[in-house]
Amino acid sequence: xxxxxxxxxxxxxxxxxxxxxxxxxxxxxxxxxxxxxxxxxxxxxxxxxxxxxxxxxxxxxxxxxxxxxxxxxxxxxxxxxxxxxxxxxxxxxxxxxxxxxxxxxxxxxxxxxxxxxxxxxxxxxxxxxxxxxxxxxxxxxxxxxxxxxxxxxxxxxxxxxxxxxxxxxxxxxxxxxxxxxxxxxxxxxxxxxxxxxxxxxxxxxxxxxxxxxxxxxxxxxxxxxxxxxxxxxxxxxxxxxxxxxxxxxxxxxxxxxxxxxxxxxxxxxxxxxxxxxxxxxxxxxxxxxxxxxxxxxxxxxxxxxxxxxxxxxxxxxxxxxxxxx
Amino acid sequence: xxxxxxxxxxxxxxxxxxxxxxxxxxxxxxxxxxxxxxxxxxxxxxxxxxxxxxxxxxxxxxxxxxxxxxxxxxxxxxxxxxxxxxxxxxxxxxxxxxxxxxxxxxxxxxxxxxxxxxxxxxxxxxxxxxxxxxxxxxxxxxxxxxxxxxxxxxxxxxxxxxxxxxxxxxxxxxxxxxxxxxxxxxxxxxxxxxxxxxxxxxxxxxxxxxxxxxxxxxxxxxxxxxxxxxxxxxxxxxxxxxxxxxxxxxxxxxxxxxxxxxxxxxxxxxxxxxxxxx
Numbered sequence: 063x064x065x066x067x068x069x070x071x072x073x074x075x076x077x078x079x080x081x082x083x084x085x086x087x088x089x090x091x092x093x094x095x096x097x098x099x100x101x102x103x104x105x106x107x108x109x110x111x112x113x114x115x116x117x118x119x120x121x122x123x124x125x126x127x128x129x130x131x132x133x134x135x136x137x138x139x140x141x142x143x144x145x146x147x148x149x150x151x152x153x154x155x156x157x158x159x160x161x162x163x164x165x166x167x168x169x170x171x172x173x174x175x176x177x178x179x180x181x182x183x184x185x186x187x188x189x190x191x192x193x194x195x196x197x198x199x200x201x202x203x204x205x206x207x208x209x210x211x212x213x214x215x216x217x218x219x220x221x222x223x224x225x226x227x228x229x230x231x232x233x234x235x236x237x238x239x240x241x242x243x244x245x246x247x248x249x250x251x252x253x254x255x256x257x258x259x260x261x262x263x264x265x266x267x268x269x270x271x272x273x274x275x276x277x278x279x280x281x282x283x284x285x286x287x288x289x290x291x292x293x294x295x296x297x298x299x300x301x302x303x304x305x306x307x308x309x310x311x312x313x314x315x316x317x318x319x320x321x322x323x324x325x326x327x328x329x330x331x332x333x334x335x336x337x338x339x340x341x342x343x344x345x346x347x348x349x350x351x352x353x354x355x356x357x358x359x360x361x362x363x364x365x366x367x368x369x370x371x372x373x374x375x376x377x378x379x380x381x382x383x384x385x386x387x
Numbered sequence: 388x389x390x391x392x393x394x395x396x397x398x399x400x401x402x403x404x405x406x407x408x409x410x411x412x413x414x415x416x417x418x419x420x421x422x423x424x425x426x427x428x429x430x431x432x433x434x435x436x437x438x439x440x441x442x443x444x445x446x447x448x449x450x451x452x453x454x455x456x457x458x459x460x461x462x463x464x465x466x467x468x469x470x471x472x473x474x475x476x477x478x479x480x481x482x483x484x485x486x487x488x489x490x491x492x493x494x495x496x497x498x499x500x501x502x503x504x505x506x507x508x509x510x511x512x513x514x515x516x517x518x519x520x521x522x523x524x525x526x527x528x529x530x531x532x533x534x535x536x537x538x539x540x541x542x543x544x545x546x547x548x549x550x551x552x553x554x555x556x557x558x559x560x561x562x563x564x565x566x567x568x569x570x571x572x573x574x575x576x577x578x579x580x581x582x583x584x585x586x587x588x589x590x591x592x593x594x595x596x597x598x599x600x601x602x603x604x605x606x607x608x609x610x611x612x613x614x615x616x617x618x619x620x621x622x623x624x625x626x627x628x629x630x631x632x633x634x635x636x637x638x639x640x641x642x643x644x645x646x647x648x649x650x651x652x653x654x655x656x657x658x659x660x661x662x663x664x665x
Binding site (some may be wrong): 121124126128131132133136138141142160163164169170 | 494525
């Protein structure tokens with residue numbers, strides 16, 4: 063299985079985490095106020111690219127996430143722009159209270175990077191997987207929450223972060239993703255969802271890798287005469303109410319897809335908007351209440367029903383439901 | 388801020404005690420006893436010429452940092468800031484009111500001079516290290532002071548920060564431990580013992596000083612010594628032996644005042660005692 067292949071997308075030859083490392087290094091070169099705080103995973107998250115060029119602005123705080131977040135917040139108080147980087151699971155689950163007080167409640171300007179989000183880190187297993195990060199971030203008012211869907215939006219998100227007032231969360235990933243957007247002049251505006259494919263029969267709303275999976279699903283559905291709109295909801299907060307409402311109105315059916323628990327993730331938040339603004343039949347592709355296991359990422363996606371085929375079958379179902387209304 | 392005489396400092400400490408009493412009794416809640424135990428430490432910092440600050444420019448880049456890690460002593464922090472000229476003393480009486488920026492526990496930037504959001508304990512020392520590292524990058528000469536409660540030294544993050552501060556050679560980081568020997572539930576030695584405390588900090592690479600935390604001269608001398616030892620590159624902690632509820636005898640004798648304000652009748656008794664000591 064190759065993500066984006068059915069939709070004719072070109073796969074990036076590097077994992078998204080490497081793209082994140084490149085983007086962070088670009089930003090550090092352009093902005094001398096950027097500092098990087100690492101929880102001893104810089105070689106995995108690729109935050110280490112900055113260490114090689116700017117050792118003075120890179121701090122490995124070690125395996126101590128609470129302290130990592132606190133020191134990062136202190137650097138913001140001293141006038142710097144911190145990127146606090148680790149696996150989303152370790153960072154959010156160990157240091158949630160520190161992120162809550164020192165970052166969210168203090169409304170500092172800082173970015174928290176949750177690397178290795180979702181289940182596609184694969185073989186290291188469920189202890190390392192960030193399947194609840196979006197739900198946890200949802201519990202922190204003041205945070206802008208971004209889930210880039212491809213290399214171009216990762217670059218754009220990292221570049222945009224210091225311009226955003228208040229704290230930012232960006233999810234990164236261990237796997238390569240296809241190019242959805244051009245690397246130059248990428249259409250990316252925080253809080254504004256992008257229609258990456260249009261169709262009249264249903265909308266597939268996704269974030270992260272599920273955008274290209276959604277585009278693959280749209281290709282599968284097209285063979286059956288069903289035309290899907292695919293909406294890249296790269297910003298989970300602030301949520302693009304207009305784009306979601308328009309999709310509900312224009313297509314009358316919605317499938318949400320995310321590499322995350324269904325509980326408290328992107329889809330449940332989209333459902334709240336749809337229920338209030340323009341109720342239509344909906345289906346949800348994501349993780350049911352379960353932890354995942356070790357394994358090849360693509361085998362795991364298949365076993366836990368997060369593939370283009372799963373999105374497509376949810377699409378067929380929701381179109382039937384729409385007709386029955 | 389003009390440096391005060393010993394007598395003026397003593398007077399200032401009692402003024403702050405009265406403010407804490409009025410604020411918490413009016414609010415009907417808060418932590419007067421935890422605030423009173425740190426009064427001399429904070430008086431020395433703000434009024435004894437230890438901290439360098441500009442009340443009319445609260446976020447002056449070169450300011451010394453003071454982080455109130457034991458956030459429940461917020462009334463003391465607010466009282467000190469108001470008396471130092473950061474904002475009108477009238478604001479103090481809005482403690483814990485709806486719509487007031489004088490929150491029950493400090494929120495960073497909500498009042499001028501409030502450097503950090505604290506109240507979930509154990510977090511202040513890490514923030515202090517961040518300020519040290521930022522100051523170093525920016526080639527600033529400021530110092531960073533963090534007031535810790537003794538109970539919060541049970542939190543793992545304190546020891547993560549203790550280890551990191553030594554690693555980063557944070558000689559301009561000075562922690563003050565308000566060692567009043569009580570936490571919310573009871574005596575620390577009974578609940579979850581901290582001793583041997585001096586040896587713990589020393590083994591983490593810190594220079595440890597001990598003082599009577601209610602003797603202003605002793606406290607000021609240690610702050611002076613800490614400035615002289617800054618160049619050693621070792622972080623420093625002043626373990627201040629204090630009395631919880633200091634200044635009001637019936638509060639000193641009853642640790643259950645931890646999260647409790649004095650009622651009107653008790654407040655009058657307390658006021659008499661505090662005034663008598665002026």
